[in-house]
Amino acid sequence: MFNLANSHRSIRAYTSENVDDELLNELLMTGLRSSSSGNMQTWSVIVTRDEAKKQKLYEAHYEQPMVLQAPLVLTFCSDVFRMREWIRVNESKQSFDDFLGFLTGAVDAVIAAQTICLAAESQGLGICYMGTTWWSADDIIEILGLPKGVFPVTSIVLGHPAEDPPLRDRLPLELLVHQEQYQILPDAEIKAAHAAREESAWARYNANEELREALAEAGITKVTDFYTSEFKYSKELHQRVSEMLVQTLQKQGLWL
Ligand SMILES: Cc1cc2nc3c(=O)[nH]c(=O)nc-3n(C[C@H](O)[C@H](O)[C@H](O)COP(=O)(O)O)c2cc1C
Known part of the structure; x- marks a missing residue:
């Protein structure tokens, strides 16, 4: 298992x-x-x-x-x-x-x-x-x-x-697991804990030539920019889908 x-x-x-x-x-x-x-x-x-x-x-x-x-x-x-x-x-x-x-x-x-x-x-x-x-x-x-x-x-x-x-990398376990109480990390620890992911994800997205050019053109320089850009999970997308989901839940009789 x-x-x-x-x-x-x-x-x-x-x-x-x-x-x-x-x-x-x-x-x-x-x-x-x-x-x-x-x-x-x-x-x-x-x-x-x-x-x-x-x-x-x-x-x-x-x-x-x-x-x-x-x-x-x-x-x-x-x-x-x-x-x-x-x-x-x-x-x-x-x-x-x-x-x-x-x-x-x-x-x-x-x-x-x-x-x-x-x-x-x-x-x-x-x-x-x-x-x-x-x-x-x-x-x-x-x-x-x-x-x-x-x-x-x-x-x-x-x-x-x-x-x-190949296996995809994962965030460090300590970021996801809290002992007894939720731990909010200071900025320096947030950066350190995400450093490997920033590098691996950025390298993976940039390995695609078309995407690399599009990212450069859009001035996207790091992976967190990318996640919330129009290429991935933008706020606009989230807003639009969230509104549709609430309406559709209502239509399906599954809202309040
Ligand atoms: C809820 C959920 C939605 C996902 N949606 C997509 C998707 O639409 N397209 C896709 O290619 N992968 C999708 N994935 C796969 C994730 O990208 C993948 O699990 C993640 O990058 C980790 O890679 P791994 O599963 O190979 O370890 C989804 C995964 C989950 C759990």
Whole structure:
């Protein structure tokens, strides 16, 4: 288990080889075993194999080539619809159509997704999560026909790797782990703790010639500039997506 988890890499290039139904079913059954709030399992997953559907998801996922390459896209959803349907047919008192219901299902969904990812990797398959699930949540709801109470929280591509990338670096453990109480670092320690990441990430982004030129032209000189620039996660993007998410949560009956 340690070896498996410590050798994780996101895979962004896939062969055309299929993932057979039996293996997929075994992976999904393993996901089913995940912890969930109250054992209600308020998550669901949409399996996409169909090429026409994948084309639509490809567009929703900002044209990331791995969506078309990988044989499978799995969209994990927070799902209080199913629980509410059960309550409805039993004529019990309704609940869960609120932000807490959404959050409960979102955590359940992500836990199940990660269980499936590890199981898939243990079988030599590759995975990559897609944050574009949030950026296009409204379109994905449309494409996958998600009813009220269901909201996409994360997606993965799944398939046979066509690349063998190196391990990506991680921030020092001490930055993420606090003993008993949260520690706020002084500026000098913040700088020191991020120095290796600044160097590695900057080198990686600049290895792409097109991006290197664009960064130079935009006057971006360090990795933190890059993270919040129009090339990555700008404030404008965050504002626009955040507003869309609140509206879409409202539309799906999952706001206050
Ligand atoms: C929630 C989430 C969203 C992500 N979104 C994307 C994405 O849209 N495209 C992509 O290529 N990688 C995406 N990734 C993969 C990360 O870039 C990757 O996990 C990170 O750079 C560390 O690399 P590693 O997974 O190879 O160790 C995402 C990862 C997570 C957990």
